[in-house]
Amino acid sequence: MTSDERPAWCVVGRGTGGRCALVELDALGARLREVEIEPERLADEVARRESAVSPRWVWSDTPTWYARLVDAGVTVSRGHDLRLIHVILRHSEMVREARALREAVDWDAPIDLQLEDRSAGETLFELDASSARPGGVPHGIEEALTEFARQRAAIDGATDPSRLRLLVAAESAGGLIAAELHAAGIPWDVAEHDRILAESLGPRPSPGHPPARMVESAAQVREALGDPQLSLDSPPRLLRALHRAEIDVESTSKWELTRYDHPAIEPLLRYKKQSRLLAANGWAWLDEWVHEGRYRPVYVPGGVVTGRWASSGGGALQIPRQLRPALRADEGWRLVSADVAQLEPRVLAAMSADTAMATAGAGKDLYSGIVDAGIVASRQEAKVGVLGALYGGTTGDSGRVVPRLRRTFPDAMALVDGAAATGERGGTVSTWLGRSSPAPEAAWTQAQTSAYRPEASSGEQERARRSARDRGRFTRNFVVQGTAAEWALSWLAALRLALGRFEPVAPEAAAPASGPVFARRAHLAFFLHDEVIVHAPADQAEAAAEAIRAAADAAGRLLFPGSPVDFPLDLTITERSPAS
DNA sequence: TATACGCGCGCG
C-alpha cells in the first residue's frame, strides 16, 4: 500500500488550532494522507481533489460543511453525511450489531437549523470549539474518523449490505441536494404573487389593516348570522354563532361546513380561504422569504421518520397550488416540471412483486388501469380504494373497495397487511433499502400488556386496541411511504449527476440569482416528495426533460432490478409553473 | 409575558 494510492474517501473535520483537517482513506478505510489547512483554503483543496479523484466526501453533517463550499462555488459529486447515516444505522433492522453506534449518543443530535439557515456575512469556517453548539454533532476530525469506522463496520456486517449502501448513498446525496436547492432558490415572481393576492384579497392594505375583500366577506358572514360583532377568527365563538343560526356543525372545519345550505356558508368558506392565504403566504411572507427573485427554503433531509424530507421556514412543502404561477423561470430560461404518476402504489407493486398491480399500472395511469381491469367502476373509486389500502382505511368508500383490491392484488395487499400486523404487535418494519420504523414507546407497550390482564376494564381494552390499530396504520404506511422516499432520492441523485454534466451556457445567458454554481447550467430548483422542478436555460430544457425521465428509469432499475413496474412521469416545460 | 397545545388547512 503506497501513499500515492487513489483515495476512495476524503474525511473532513475540524483539526487543531482552528484549522481544517482532510484525511484521505483507501477503499478499506486505511489512512493514506492527511493535511491540516487554514479554513480559507478548504474550498480550493476540496475542488482540487474533486476534479482529480472525485472521492466520496465524508463529514459530520452537510449543512455545516457543504453550504459554505457551494457559496464559494465548489460542488462535489458524492458525499457521506455522518449525522444522517448514523440515525438510519442505529435503528435499522439490517444492522446486526448496533451497540457501538447506539452508545455514540453525540451523533444522535437533531439538525441544527440555526446553522443550516445561517445568515449571510457569517465568517467562513468558524468551527473552533467556541462555535460548537451544545447538542449538535461533533465536528472534529478524530470523532468523524471514529464514527465513520463504526458506520462502515455496521454496513459491512449488515444482513444486506448492498441495499443499505444504496440507502446510505441516496440519503447522503439528499443532503448535498438540499444544500444546493437552498443555494439556488426557487425563481419567484413577486409581481405575479402580488397579483394573485390582490385578486383574492384586494390590494395590499397598510400594515395592521385587513384586506378589503376579507372585510367584505366577514361582513357578509356577520350579516347572514345576524351577529354584527362576531369575530370569525375565534373557532369557539364562531361555533356558538353557527349554532345560534341553527347550523349544527361539530366543528368549524371546511368539510363539515360544506354540507350545510345556509347563506352564511359561502362567504364563511371564502373568508377562511382568504384568511389562510393571507396568514400563510401573504405580503408578509413575500417580504420575509423572497429576495432578488428567489425563494430559498430550508430543506431538512430525513426530517420525517419515514425518510421523507421536511422543511423549515416559509412552509416550502405547502406552497398552495393557487400560487404556483408565481414560480417563473428567469428571462431566457424554462421550468421543467415533473411528477411521478401514483408513485406509492407503484412502489408497493414493485416491492411486493405483485404482477397484477404492475400490469394495471403499465403504460400510464394506474387508477384507470384498475378500472379497465373491471375491478371498480370509476377512477375515483380506484384512487380512494388504493389510498385506503396504503393508509389503512376501513370506512366509507375505501372500506368497501379494499376487500376487492385484496382479491385482485394479493401480493401487494399481503405486504401492507403484514406491515400493519407487525405494527399492531409492537414490532418494527423496514423499507426496501433498510430504514426501520421507530420502536414503540415504553408507555405504549405497557398499555398493551396491561390491557391483556383479565381484570382490565373494557374501556382500557378498547383504548389499547385502538392504539394498536393506530400503530398498525403507521407501520402499514411506513414501508410504502419510506420506500417511495428512497425511490425519489435515487431519482434526484441520478438527475443531479446528469445535470452536473451539462455544458455551461454563455455568460450572457446566465441566471445570476441562482448563484455562481448554478447560474450557467440547468439545475434543480424544487423538490416535493414525488415532484421536481429543474430551472434550465431554454436550449437545455429538452435535454433536462430527457435527463429527468432517464433518472426515473434508472431509479426504478436500481431499486427493483428486473421488476416490470414502470414509473411514468407527467412532464411539462414552461416559463411559468401551471396552476393545475 | 412567555410557553404549550389543539385546531384548521396547506402540501404529498
Add this chain to the structure above:
DNA sequence: AAAGCGCGCGCGTATA
C-alpha cells in the same frame, strides 16, 4: 363523501 398516512405553520386559547 370527506376517510386512512406523513408533515409545517399561524392562530386562539389555556396555563404558568
